[in-house]
Amino acid sequence: MKKSVLAAAFLAALVALPAVAPSAETATPWIHVRVEEAQKDSRVHVNLPLSVVEAVLEAAPEIIESHGKVHLGQHHGMKLEDVRRAWKELASAGDAELVTVEDEDETVKVWRKGDQVHVRVEKAGKEEVRVEVPVSLVDAALSGEGDSIDVKAALSELRKKRGDIVQVNDGDSVVRVWIDEQNAQAK
Amino acid sequence: MVKLAAILAVPVALLATVASLGVMVVDVREAGPDGHRIVVPVPLVLAQAAVAVAPAIAEEELRIPDNDVLEHIGLARGVLEAIAAAPDGELVRVEEADEQVLVVKEGNALRVHVHGRNGEDVSVRVPLSVVFNALPRGDGRISALALAGSLSAVRFTDLVDVRDGDSHVRVWVW
Numbered sequence: 354m355k356k357s358v359l360a361a362a363f364l365a366a367l368v369a370l371p372a373v374a375p376s377a378e379t380a381t382p383w384i385h386v387r388v389e390e391a392q393k394d395s396r397v398h399v400n401l402p403l404s405v406v407e408a409v410l411e412a413a414p415e416i417i418e419s420h421g422k423v424h425l426g427q428h429h430g431m432k433l434e435d436v437r438r439a440w441k442e443l444a445s446a447g448d449a450e451l452v453t454v455e456d457e458d459e460t461v462k463v464w465r466k467g468d469q470v471h472v473r474v475e476k477a478g479k480e481e482v483r484v485e486v487p488v489s490l491v492d493a494a495l496s497g498e499g500d501s502i503d504v505k506a507a508l509s510e511l512r513k514k515r516g517d518i519v520q521v522n523d524g525d526s527v528v529r530v531w532i533d534e535q536n537a538q539a540k
Numbered sequence: 541m542v543k544l545a546a547i548l549a550v551p552v553a554l555l556a557t558v559a560s561l562g563v564m565v566v567d568v569r570e571a572g573p574d575g576h577r578i579v580v581p582v583p584l585v586l587a588q589a590a591v592a593v594a595p596a597i598a599e600e601e602l603r604i605p606d607n608d609v610l611e612h613i614g615l616a617r618g619v620l621e622a623i624a625a626a627p628d629g630e631l632v633r634v635e636e637a638d639e640q641v642l643v644v645k646e647g648n649a650l651r652v653h654v655h656g657r658n659g660e661d662v663s664v665r666v667p668l669s670v671v672f673n674a675l676p677r678g679d680g681r682i683s684a685l686a687l688a689g690s691l692s693a694v695r696f697t698d699l700v701d702v703r704d705g706d707s708h709v710r711v712w713v714w
Contacts (some may be wrong), residue, residue, distance in 0.1 A: 361548075381627050383629065389710070393636070394636060394637040395634075395635070395636040395637075396633070396634070396636075396638045397632075397634050397635075398629070398630070398632065398633040398635075399632050400629060400630055400631055400632075401625065401631065402622070402626040403553075404622050404626055405619060405622040405623055405626055407622070408618045408619055408621065408622030409615065409619055409622075411618060423661055447624070449609065533639070536628065536629025536630065537629055537630040538594065
């Protein structure tokens with residue numbers, strides 16, 4: 354009798370085990386994108402394991418030319434090589450305000466603090482765009498040569514990152530991109 | 541008595557064989573007091589045979605023409621492989637005032653659920669193995685044999701569930 358009760362308890366525990374385990378948590382990093390448009394009463398949530406993002410980038414040869422590097426060429430009169438050189442020089446400067454652009458009603462600020470690069474765009478004194486990028490991510494992205502961004506290295510860094518990456522709030526819509534280990538977005 | 545048993549044994553054995561190989565059931569329930577209910581069981585082996593012989597009848601229809609679509613098959617295959625290897629979870633949720641679309645990875649399948657503005661609910665479960673085998677090879681041809689073989693992987697699965705008011709259509713395989 355005792356043996357059968359123990360066996361039944363063991364079986365019950367086995368059956369209950371998956372329910373006890375935190376089903377929403379996985380060790381895999383997930384990248385989440387949430388776009389909310391209040392006027393349209395519309396919400397779009399996209400959740401992808403980083404492994405899927407990596408697969409997309411690896412399988413798209415027209416985006417990734419070779420070895421996970423994107424060739425950008427010249428943008429806004431500045432070659433990526435120049436950006437890389439400037440970034441290396443700034444790295445030695447430590448925490449610093451990198452860029453400030455003040456327009457009539459818009460202010461753009463880029464600064465480095467600790468291990469993060471911060472970008473803020475304010476319009477009429479109201480924060481509209483907030484981007485926080487880990488320094489290590491920029492380091493990894495710029496670890497390629499010439500006019501190439503090293504996407505593989507950047508993704509490898511993203512795997513270590515948890516938390517918000519991008520937040521954009523322009524009044525009409527809110528965009529948030531973050532990484533965690535949840536396989537769904539909190540309701 | 542033995543003769544009767546022998547006579548009954550043949551159809552019973554046949555039915556048991558068909559059942560063991562799987563049956564796809566289409567169940568349609570119409571709304572209203574006079575609504576009909578139509579249940580169509582299709583032995584899976586018949587569906588597999590139809591898919592397997594399809595190239596002999598419509599060879600060109602099972603070939604993707606050599607165009608831009610073929611260039612992206614590698615990407616689609618890579619993404620599907622990554623999704624198959626990834627843990628289960630909600631991939632996409634689109635919510636509007638009166639509509640909702642949900643794409644969830646559940647085991648070896650993708651479940652797409654649409655809640656429409658008129659209250660209709662459509663739920664489709666797409667086994668990843670079927671999608672893999674439906675992708676054309678390098679020459680643009682879809683392997684009908686592989687596709688037919690993958691149908692056996694959809695057993696004990698609710699493939700389609702559509703509810704519109706009191707009407708209900710369900711397709712499942714057992």
